[in-house]
Amino acid sequence: MSYLLKRFGFYLLTAWAAVTINFFVPRMIPGDPVQALITKQRGQMTSESVRSLYVLFGLDKDESLASQYFSYLGQLLRGDLGLSFTFFPTPVAEVIGDGLPWTVGLVGITTVIGFLLGTAAGAVVGWRRGTWADSLIPVTTFVSSIPYFWLGLVAIALLTGPGSFFPASGAYAIGLVPNWDWQFIGSTVQHALLPAFTILVSSVSGWILSMRNMMVTVSSDDYVTVAHAKGLPERRVMLAYAARNALLPNVSGFALALGFIVGGTLLVEIVFSYPGLGLQLFQAVGAKDYPLLQGIFLIITLSVLLANLLADVAYLALDPRTRREG
Amino acid sequence: MRTNPKALTGLVALGFFALMAVVGPWLAPFDPSERSSALLQPPSAEHWFGTTHLGQDIFSQVLAGTRSVVLVGAIAGVVATVLSVLVGVTAGYLSGSAGEGLSALSNVFLVIPALPLIVIITSSLPETSNLTIALVIGLTSWAWNARVLRAQTLSLRRRDYVEAARANGESAWRIILFEIMPNLTAVIASGFVGTVLFAVVSEITLAFIGVSDAGGWNWGTVLYWAQSQQALAQGAWWWFVPAGLAIALLGTALSLVNFGIDEYVNPRLRNRFSMPGVRMRVGFTPVLPQDPKLAQKLETS
């Protein structure tokens, strides 16, 4: 229990550090959202707009960095992430609320599937060491070395187009209004297929590899040999003895991966125009939309922290050795 | 490592890329930025990888781009490795609050997502030369290795030979430098290779999304131009494919080297003693066929 408390303290510290970095980094960015907005519009907006925009965004006031920092912290404690510049005056929380479900849905589910698939495949490959299964490794290594944005682009070029089943962009068919009917869900799944496939292809081999290596290592542990000596069915030896133990080190890796769901697969969202947080982050960077940038970064960091916390708990549950009596 | 074909293949490929990094720009048949009248041509004898919308030679761009990719990978790798060794080994060797503090620092950096941070920092820099990109990547991606090194150092610190050195009166810095560090070589090397891979992919990603300087050539810039000119929509596959494959090859080479290191560190992963007809299996030791001819062959070989 004290272990968890200690971890919790660490998470608080990290959250504070992230919030601070988060506050200062955008402020060191030269340029401001108004210039960025005008530049982005390239002549479609007159230079007279500058003044009105400064007033609009509330950038016309001078405030010291320290007082900004403390009012930022205060705002955060109240759960107020500010107003986005790009989507002014939409609150950042609302903007993030639009993107988050998509990211979590697409990347989250894919990460979980990738982990499950990869771990299962890795367990089999590691168990059947010395057979044809070994030749899978170089193939997956090569495939996973391909940058996934590139893979995505090629997939778009080859598989989408008029008459194709696969849509090239978006999260659901244009014209559909999000609700829980089958048409919408079907369309969502259809749109998620290609991006999900890209993420899967590039992430699965990492899981295969680490699980395989752990399987190979664990397989030569004594208790696995003992399990064989006990005459247990092979399946049981593989699952309950080898895989069960080989899985443990992968859990923390999985937690990190879960945490990186939001931030890690930015490129997939960019390439597939998937309306998630990654795409929003990318656009916020371009538009100098600090409130949005900070909000997204905060969400990403918090989700990594949360995932780590979950991993800690999972570890406690999975590995009795970390549990202490008393 | 000599007997490890995977690592050897990886090293050879890495060597090739390193060589290209040095001589690539001179080998390139054209100035990679130079325009010509051959606009958007598919691969031909003159332009091996075809041309861009401005008639630039893509082969030359890929060749010239190798340098920046390798350079950024190497610098970022070195920076991250040095940092991770400093933080990780010190945190592992020092007990008490100093060690705890350092390990908390690396944990914080571990938790903050690197790629978004890199994107944000890079886009906020006034100038994004290869060096600055490499520094940003290096400075943000040392934490994982530091953690691994710390764990490793913690276990080494308890080893008898370290205790013995202390009992013998060795000073702390000598213990770290000469007793602990040499035993961390494989871990450090593996961390270095991993960081290089991460740095290469990050640099290319940054260039591809247009956050970093698209002036100098690297594979990401090539892809960036291909993307912004919608090469695939125009059917100009040659604009996309070479750079993508180059990345995949470099990545594979780095992964192979890391396999080699893994197998060196963990001998159980090694797959020596392979021979046709005998499948090594845990729990069911193979019994060699009693066919006298085959047995004899095994005997004499």
Place this chain on the structure above:
Amino acid sequence: MTAEVAPAVSGTVSTEIVLEADGLTKHFPVRAALSREKKAVRAVENVSLRLRRGSVTALVGESGSGKSTVARLLAQLYPLTSGEIRLHGEPVAVQRGWGRGRRFRAYCRRVQMIFQDPFASLNPVHTIRYHLTRALSIHGNRGDDLEKSLADLLSRVHLTPADRYLDRYPHELSGGQRQRVAIARALAASPEVLLADEPVSMLDVSIRLGVLNLLRDLKERLHLSILYITHDIASARYFADETVVMYAGQVVEGGDSETVTQRPAHPYTQLLIESAPDPDRPAVEEKDGGAGEPPSLIDPPAGCRFHPRCPFAMDVCRTELPPRFELGDGHFAACWLYREDAS
């Protein structure tokens, strides 16, 4: 080396005390779950020892009884919780802060330690030459001719010719050879005291004897005083002049080796000796005694720490810590059975 005949130890026990420990105590703090109360592993409690010039003192006890901790305390690798260590009657207290390094080195030069596991106590990345050269130069014993000093060292531990071993790596040597290199490294400082923490328990039976004989040889030739830690009480009988028995962090019995092994006084020593394998034992029929497990050192039993397992436990054993009772001839036991008024 050739098979050496090991004569039974007897003869002169010198009286000059080189290293002396008084009331050594070591508690390792442990972080307790959620409670603010500080807990500690009471690994060593009030241990007193004397190491004499040219003699071997054996420290015997089961695993976890605190033998290694005593050795490390004597080597000043751990700070003391309480107690005092005296070298030639001079208290040595290595305090933290400036000057520690130099004073610690000076102490190291006179008191050297050998570790249990020869496979782990040599750095796999360094050659034998490196190990020995470092040991020589740290203590300024390098002499004019390094090669000669190295050869000298190796010949003292019967590793000749020296150049066959100098440029080898530890993994290229057998366990016995490695332990000899470790001893050579300790000798490089020309110490007066050798603390040998189970120097042979990781070695093969057939080569153990060589190392033990070597140590005895060194004792006799260099008049070293040696602390020989072991869990094998039989080897203490053969090898040590004096034997001290530890149980759960405390000294329970001590005295001349022959006396301790042949006429054990403390019930724990008796149990230990009864349990040791003995081919001459007629059959497998002994009295049922000494069941149970060693106690927790975080929450040790009150009184005599052995009382939960002791077949002779009395009421006083449960409440009061037995002091040392002298049994004559330097033989003593910490057990209430030997209280004057008890019998």
Place this chain on the structure above:
Amino acid sequence: TNPGSAGNSAGVLNVGMPNGPQTENNNPFLNSSASSSLGYRRLLFEPLAMVNEVKVTDEPKPWLATKFTWSENFHKLSLTIRDGVTWSDGKPLTAEDVAYTFELLKNNPGLNIEGVPYQDISFSGNEVTVGFPKSQYVNQKKILEQFVVPKHQWSTFSNPSTETLKNPVGSGPYTLKSFTPQAVTLSVRDQYWQELPKVKELRYTSYSDNNAQTNALATGAAEWSFTFIPNYQAAYTSKDPQNHKLWFPPVLGVHGLWFNTKTKPWDDPALRRAANMVVNRDDIFMQGEAGYFYPKVDNITGIPTPAGDAFIAPEFKDKKVTVDVEGAKKALTEAGYSFDGDKLKGKDGQPVTIELTVPTGWSDYVTDLEIIKDNFAKIGIAATVNLQNADSWTKALDTGDFGAAMHWTNNGLTLYDIYQSIMDGALYKPIGEAGVNGNYGRYENPAATKALDEFANAADESVRTAALQELQRIFVQDMPVIITSAANGGGQYSTKNWVGWPSEQDQYAPVQPTLENALDIVLKLRPAS
């Protein structure tokens, strides 16, 4: 299924913009709102009058205002508001609403994007009068284009600047049917003061970038858009040559290479004029702008044609710039420059060099500069292209820390906006001082400043004509900017389901879905038979 194919029978028009996911924000005043970004605010809210930017000399078409008259010196505007117009909630649109809209702009500087200085605003009956502190000749378009919002809704908002207007009430022919981050649907109203449009439903899709947008156009999923498509034949028109159309008419705004006129040797007009003579605008148009995007400008005055035809001074009417390397060399030699082999040497004997700055990623500008670099080399000028990130580039221009840079000017109903952006001394800031809005080249010429001032404040047309001609002369003489291309009011559209689009033949409006003319266009569309 391809949503585009069902378009006609259901009366749907699919519009696309490459602006990424949107948040629900329909505030028409804010450029950050989805309604501005995608352009559908134009169909919800109507302007006072419809100005055709392609033919700026045409009279504005009355819309909500049936009549608009400017007082003599453009200090006062009188408007007569149309009767019978209703808001989508059924309430009538009155002069009070118009006056309220102007009050809103006056009282909320944050909403007054165009920075028009409104002064006294009053209404009575169906008349509205607006007064200004100075002549609004150059701002006519901005004022007449102003859309009108209902007072009964807006007066309930505590802060109109931070209002996201979830339920827009407008007078346009459409109402908001649904909003999702990637698509917005408008459906036609039951009644409207004009004939109801044939397009029953408008679907605005926000694609994440140009690639996705191009893809959608190519497949027909988007039927109307405004985006840059490199090599548009291959990627777009060839997919359906019959129906895939694009038209990018120039408007009165330009792009060009701005010299920092305060750095040596580029402070010398002779050098700038010579440089202008060697820039190959055809290459820039064909390679940089893919043959259509920013139309080529080749009149010596930098005035885009045909949009600005009417304003060109007689003496420059037929003066086109064509690449003339020999002429440039001759002019340079005459001006005291010398050639050392291929290299141009300045009057002080130093080689002439220049650094051309551009943000990374602006592929057409970068390409333009690559071409200009080559062109300059023809007369021995060593140019380098310096790619910076957009922020550094903006900052460099803002503080005058650059050699030359591609940039644009403002655009408007007259040439004033172009020349003011380039030459107005009132905008001048010394090098190193930030905060310039225009005149990035630090151009200083009292005559130009005076001419601009006269043009803006003159009461009389002939004064304006004279001022404009003076400005052209100064520009041609000093050449502070090498103007290469015009800004456009263009777009891509498909005639597969809908016809009646503006085109080269029927130039009734710029075909850009986000301009106010979008309303005009949608009203004119007919199903393709």
Place this chain on the structure above:
Amino acid sequence: MKERILEVRGLNVDYGAGPGSVRAVRDVDLTLHRGEVLGLAGESGSGKSTLAYGMTRLLPPPGVVASGEVLYHLQDGTTVDLLRIRDAELRRLRWSEIAIVFQGAINSLNPVQRISTQLVDVIKAHSPKTSPRARQDRARELLELVGIAADRLHSYPHQLSGGMRQRVMIAMALALDPRVVVMDEPTTALDVVVQRQILRTLVDLRERLGFSVVFITHDLSLLVEFSDRIAIMYAGQVVEEAASADLYRSPLHPYSDGLLRSFPALKGEKRELTGIPGSPPDLRSMPAGCAFHPRCPRALDVCGDRVPLLGQSRDGRSVACWLHPVAVG
């Protein structure tokens, strides 16, 4: 003569196959009789574990059985060769006929599963028809058999002390009433006091249940006390085999003699300790002739040339040494 239960004939076990392989067990013949304790002694690296795992086919990679036979006599009188039967059949025989207790109990128990799970799953695998209740009861019974309170059944391995874990392993080995139990240094990691407790339990159980034991250790004095017969291994070969009392009193092979003289005795006269000079040979470059001759104080000329084979002497003792004429060359 007692009934034979397990016979090893000409067993050769290699590490690795093909070039670069080393032979860790060579030409071993061994017989285990019903109800006896057969001790296997020898210094580290002499191939004791390799032999034990090789004959049960549990040797982990890169071990391979190069040749030989391992005959197991089933209760119904039939004989099977463990090296030739199918995997499924071997799996059936394992534990129900031959159970193994490994060297370190810490590593033999799956750290993440409860003792109960690990005890029960072996019962379940071999007699799937038993009810879960019955299995639990049996597990409880087994723990009590080895002197552990049944309430520790649901503990995890790390919650038990080393001695308790070793007992759990023994309990598990007895779960299916096997006829043979192989024990590879079951007590080396333990204290003498605990070691004796465990061995005593084992001896009791054997008397009650009547299984045979192959007991591996390098501690000869322990073997002499606890086993009926002892086989001494050196460099992969069995060099001497005899009843334990005979061996202790008059070892024939110089190596056996050396081993016996390496253990200091606690009781009685202080015996002379000699130890064995030198170190064991490298399996990759074995000396010609008798593998022990370089270390042998009584080596003859012939020892360096020819390998002595294990031969049986008149009094039923086997030894492989040229000093003893029974050896055949």
